[in-house]
Amino acid sequence: MKTISILLVFLLTVMSACFPGCKNSRNDLDASRELKYEQSGEIFPNPERGFTHLFGVGSEGKGLDTLRLASLKNENVSLIQRIYYFEKFKHSPLSEAELSLMRSDLQKVRNAGLKCVLSFAYTGQDYVYNTENGEDAPYETIEQHLDQLGPVFEDNQDVIAFVQAGFIGPWGEWHSSTNGLETTYYKTKVLEKMLSVIPKDIMVQVRTPRYKQEIFGTAEPLSGDLAFGGSNLARVGHYNDCFMASEDDYGTYVNIQAEKEYISQEALYVPTGGETCPPVPDDYPTGCTNARTTMRQLRWTYLNLDWYEPTVDGWRASGCFDEFQRNLGYRLALKSATIPQIAEKDQEIKVIINLTNAGYAPLYNFKNTSLILKDAITGEFHEVGLSVDLRDCKPIVQFSVEETLKLTGIPEGNFNLYLKIADRSENLKGRSAYSVRLANLNTWTEENGGMNDLKCQLRIGKN
Numbered sequence: 001m002k003t004i005s006i007l008l009v010f011l012l013t014v015m016s017a018c019f020p021g022c023k024n025s026r027n028d029l030d031a032s033r034e035l036k037y038e039q040s041g042e043i044f045p046n047p048e049r050g051f052t053h054l055f056g057v058g059s060e061g062k063g064l065d066t067l068r069l070a071s072l073k074n075e076n077v078s079l080i081q082r083i084y085y086f087e088k089f090k091h092s093p094l095s096e097a098e099l100s101l102m103r104s105d106l107q108k109v110r111n112a113g114l115k116c117v118l119s120f121a122y123t124g125q126d127y128v129y130n131t132e133n134g135e136d137a138p139y140e141t142i143e144q145h146l147d148q149l150g151p152v153f154e155d156n157q158d159v160i161a162f163v164q165a166g167f168i169g170p171w172g173e174w175h176s177s178t179n180g181l182e183t184t185y186y187k188t189k190v191l192e193k194m195l196s197v198i199p200k201d202i203m204v205q206v207r208t209p210r211y212k213q214e215i216f217g218t219a220e221p222l223s224g225d226l227a228f229g230g231s232n233l234a235r236v237g238h239y240n241d242c243f244m245a246s247e248d249d250y251g252t253y254v255n256i257q258a259e260k261e262y263i264s265q266e267a268l269y270v271p272t273g274g275e276t277c278p279p280v281p282d283d284y285p286t287g288c289t290n291a292r293t294t295m296r297q298l299r300w301t302y303l304n305l306d307w308y309e310p311t312v313d314g315w316r317a318s319g320c321f322d323e324f325q326r327n328l329g330y331r332l333a334l335k336s337a338t339i340p341q342i343a344e345k346d347q348e349i350k351v352i353i354n355l356t357n358a359g360y361a362p363l364y365n366f367k368n369t370s371l372i373l374k375d376a377i378t379g380e381f382h383e384v385g386l387s388v389d390l391r392d393c394k395p396i397v398q399f400s401v402e403e404t405l406k407l408t409g410i411p412e413g414n415f416n417l418y419l420k421i422a423d424r425s426e427n428l429k430g431r432s433a434y435s436v437r438l439a440n441l442n443t444w445t446e447e448n449g450g451m452n453d454l455k456c457q458l459r460i461g462k463n
Contacts, residue, residue, distance in 0.1 A: 018172050020157040025044040033341060035456055037334035037380045037440045039358075043322060045078035047423065047434050048115050048161040048365055049329025054081045057086035058125055060097045067084040069112035069115060069366045076325060078433070079302055080109065081117040081162055082169070085125045086145065090137040102149075105155040109167065109339070114435030117273070117302070119164035120145075121172035134170065135178040139186055143193055150197035156200040158425035161365070162271055164239050165191050165206045173241060174207050175211055184214045191215060200230050201424070203270055203364060208252050212236050212266075212372070222263050227269035228366075228391065237270030237364070238263055244294050244311075245277035246284055261298060268394055269301035271364045273305035276311040286311045288320035298359040302328040324437045324438075331359035332393060333423075333439040334452070335406065339417065342459045345365070349458075355417065358439065363391045367436060369421045371405060372451055373458065375416035381448050382410045383420070390421060390436075412461030418451035433436045 045322045053072065055064060064082070067128055072080070082105060086094065122136040137145075143169075167190055168181040173342055175322065181190070185208075194204055206212050213219045216233050226234050242250035253259045263272060279286050294300075303324075315321040337353040351371065360372020367390055373382040384405045393399035421436035428434040432450030443453045 008183050012091070025454040032338045033351075033456075034336045035339070035454065037443070037455070038440050039333045040441045041355075041394070042439070043076050043325050043328070044437055045073065045076045045220075045433075046330070046437055047078055048363075049301050049359070050079060051075070051077060051325055051328065052079045052117070052273075052302050053077060054083065054304045056085065056125060057101070058085045058350075060095060060101060063117070064108045065100055066108055066112070067079055067444060069108055071113060072112070072114065075307075078113070079115050079117065081119065081304060082109075082192070083119040083121060083166075086120065086122050086137070087125065087157055089145065090122050090135065090141060094139075094145055097149065099152060101291050101415050102152050103156070103303055106152075106159055110156075110159045110427075111432060114163040115159050115434075117162050117164065118160055119172055120166040121170070122167065123169070124171035124173075127162065128154075136169055136181065137167070138158060138179045139189060142181075142190060146193050146197050151197045152417040153202070157202055158423070158427045160202055162237065162273075163198055163202060163204050163205050165194055165236075171241070174211060187211060188215045191236070191329065195232050196456070200235070201365070203235050204239050205237040205271060205273070207239060207241070209238060209252055209262050209266075212238070213262070219258075219262065222269050234269065238266065238272045240272070240274040240298075242277035243274050243292060243300075245308070250277055250280070263298050269362075269363060269364075269391075270299055271301050272361070273300060273302035275306075276308040277301075278308050279311070286314060288315060288318045289326065290450035291315065292320065295328065295360045299409065301364065303328060329361050330357055330393070330436075331357050331362050331386075331439050332357050332363075332389075332397075332436065334419075334443065334454075335398060337454055337456070339454065339456055340458065341456075344406060344462075345410070345412050345460055346397075348404050348406050350404050353454075355390075355399045355401065355438075357395050358393055359391045359397065359399065360371045362394050363436075366391060366424050368420075368424055369401075370420050370422070372420050372448060373410060373419040374418065375411075376414040376416055376450075376457065378413075383411075407460060413459070415458050415460065417454040417455055417456050418445070420449070420451045422449060 018413045122368050123134050137180050165406040169177045198248040240249055242252060248256055253349050335356050340349045343349050369390055372382045386403055388401045411460045422429040425436040432446045435450030438442045438452045445451050
């Protein structure tokens with residue numbers, strides 16, 4: 001009996017000591033707790049980045065194949081490039097059939113949950129240089145065509161990732177113009193005209209770093225102070241259609257190391273991408289080591305799978321293709337989060353979310369980021385916008401989101417929390433194919449337009 005009494009006293013003592021920590025006391029529940037997240041090595045598509053396919057088409061040609069576009073999800077491809085050749089319109093306006101082709105193509109891109117890099121040329125299809133078909137158009141024609149294309153850009157800006165500054169010379173790569181347009185004067189006029197008719201949220205890429213330097217009269221890379229400000233300088237990125245193919249990438253670079261460093265700094269704020277070429281000499285190093293180093297240095301965000309295929313096949317054979325598919329562009333992941341467990345109705349809460357970017361590049365297009373509260377009983381969603389700009393999450397750094405959020409209008413109840421990173425377009429913000437998926441284990445859900453589960457719950461209201 002004495003033993004039982006002693007045991008009873010002991011249990012009561014332990015229970016009384018435990019109650020303050022075991023019950024839902026206001027002090028404990030007000031305290032935020034830190035959550036940790038595990039990163040995933042899974043390959044999956046994300047908007048505006050990764051390996052791409054190139055689809056070229058001649059004047060008034062065949063539209064994009066709907067079934068082919070739908071199949072790209074199986075390749076984890078979310079971005080295509082479409083080049084339009086205006087060989088029939090070198091001295092005339094674009095026909096309504098040509099403009100309708102573009103509108104129809106971009107609607108197909110939208111239906112498939114993809115985005116598109118657009119480019120334009122008058123010659124280069126089928127590698128024709130030395131015949132009448134090798135001629136490009138005079139500047140007056142280019143200007144007229146851009147005026148016609150303006151409404152197409154405006155109406156379809158939601159699915160245009162970037163536009164390449166083309167029109168001049170074969171493939172629109174700004175060389176070998178039969179109309180003398182490869183001068184800085186005409187390159188400047190074409191680029192300025194493009195920037196005037198393309199919506200300000202869309203960036204334009206030029207073929208070599210020196211073209212941008214010559215046009216803007218400076219070799220200083222774009223600074224963070226000017227980035228994303230809407231100026232012409234801040235809207236011009238880079239593409240390289242002979243990437244990693246020779247010492248100077250077929251003349252892409254003149255002062256090789258200085259210009260690569262220039263692009264490395266620029267590409268913190270403007271996009272780089274393109275395709276490879278046959279290596280010169282044949283044994284020029286195009287393998288995994290050189291590719292990995294170069295993509296990381298130049299912050300590559302997309303690369304064409306269709307040219308030059310032996311280089312891409314070499315990455316597959318050597319085992320680094322999957323690595324590049326993961327890391328081209330951005331690859332954001334949750335590291336940790338500090339979030340309250342309980343809040344009074346209509347009060348403010350402080351949220352800290354730490355992210356990392358394992359990709360080669362940052363995001364270049366603005367995304368709407370928000371905290372989503374899903375009612376644990378009714379399933380109703382409530383959205384609280386964040387002011388953060390995730391374009392500031394640069395490669396290989398930790399990035400912290402620290403915000404005080406108002407819960408105004410959200411009813412009492414228990415809510416599961418999610419981070420949603422949606423397209424800025426009203427047309428696309430409700431579609432999961434256009435929301436950013438974070439590279440974490442068991443956090444992605446397609447519901448509510450695609451969200452990332454923060455694996456925690458917030459109670460609003462009294463205990």
